[in-house]
Amino acid sequence: MIKKVLLLFCFIHFSISYSQQSPISENTKISILTVGLADEVHSLYGHTAIRIRNQDSDFDIVYNYGMFDFRTENFVAKFAKGDLQYYAAAYPYIDFEYSYREDNRSIYEQVLNLSLQEKQTLIDKLNVSLLPENRFYTYKFIDRNCTTKVIDIVNEILENKPITNKNTAKLTYREVLNPYADNHFYEQLGINIIFGKRTDDPATKLFLPLDLLENLKTTTYKNKPLVSETTTVFEANRIAPKPYLDSIYSLIAVLVLFVLLNKKTTNIIYFSILGLIGLLFLFMGIYSFHRELYWNYNILMLNPLLLVLVFFIIQNNTKWIKKISLICILFLASYTFYMLGKVHVLLVLPIIISTFIVLLRLVLKKENLITAHDKTVQY
Template structure:
């Protein structure tokens, strides 16, 4: 029955367009929603709007929908097989939701032919049912923005919408400013992301990146965007807790260093070592390419666990060699990070680790080569 209703709707839409193929009243636009402080709203949102006042149609197609009630939600999200889905609902509900969240809504009305609009609406409606409704979310490769781009490009001449402003900028550098007022969230994002995010950013994957590039896009030698509108301008004051800053991190790491307490230092190394194991293994477990090959294991080094263990066992020789290995990793990491944008937020760990490792080296004495 559901499939029959969808087919009937598609047939009805085509009939309406066929009645007046050159002067239809349908308006197709891209909606860009502003950012917010929560992790799932940190980068904004993209949706597609179909409006025809003469027929009382005003729908939003949303490709960023997911269910928090999904069994093993966190595990599946980390693994990278979380299923997002497409949905459609009245624009009034869409606007109400984002006004309530105090997030800006921007609209770009597109200059499309009647044929393009028919093809687009058919594709939109088709994506609401069957296997096309659900898709496996990927942070860079497949999200609400990339789905919209792919859908438009499927009905327009090949690759009409693409990234115009390609430069040497990496994906990490594009993402970095979005968590400007949430230091620990920014820190968490950047230490879990691996080498993939340091590649040159060639793909449109963020809502505001798409918005900016649409303004540069041409279709049949004419601007694709007919008009830009601000449907709602949020008056946001970034939520910033007094403790959410690099100064808090520096304070606590400085305190750990200043205490010179072996139990505290061991605990610190254990925490970092466990994080390092997680970073090293999650890349093999997860389908998210962004967290694979995470060089931050050189900083959050699992070898720190061996140092603690050998020190507890009073094996000075193995403490010495483990410490030397950890220090070499730390030096290599520091040299590698010189060109990376997130050096500015991980340097307290680099300094703290170096200072805390030296006493283990001194206590074990200089290395002796066996003959």
């Protein structure tokens, strides 16, 4: 934490001082840096930056558009709402490389094949982006992040904006995102159930660092490759985590426990968890500016109506337990039908099955009690 705070002050200092310099010469190299993945949520998808290097003058800095401050007032609330301010900074490349080597994250460099005038224009625009009135921007998960900012500023100085999405355009955003969390089941599950309909749209926008890395390998500009040289600066020695607790098997074990126990208390706990998550997602869909959270059909499974069911279970109101359970089953059936063919259907299938069993058991149990009562009256 202390290291990050010190780096923050260094970034601000170098952003001001370096933006005033012009390192252009025949030996100036401009490259796009791609940083590999890490295990934290905010680093799960990698990172993108721009490097300006001139060996004649030992000028070597990085323009970084992925800066944010954890100490921002109401940081979590602003991030959730979608109005958190990220900012651009310029600082020595050596600090950039050191930081990611320390985090054991791979670093790849792709040198752009630009003319001297294009290099000068790009550097001028990079420096303008560091001005106080320009350096802050509102972060958006897909539409405006460190990668899209780099793409936009590079495309702006090139004819016909050659950097486009060629590799993942036929996939949905959800299909693009899911492989990044393959070894992090609960993060993958959480991301899929909090995201709504927008992430099922075709991934027309290029927005992830490693996808940009792959696209640049085949991008041409003025009948020649846009990238003249690709280098692996640092290859991380990462071992894929295999935690048994962070897997679908642990989820299934917990759900089986709730199903087998079949107690009033466990039903209350189970439905309360699902209902509260659904209520949170409903609130986020209204409160947040993140387009990815709109129209979240996963609420049909994580139904806030389950909280009403909890109320009637506590009250032992047999009539309304049956009615609300049936309504929730209908919602769940609609959700299951809608989910057919969706990339995350297997992730949520254990929840669908367990919820259906517990709800159906409530309905059948009440029906049996009513039948027994009716027979008693007849006799």
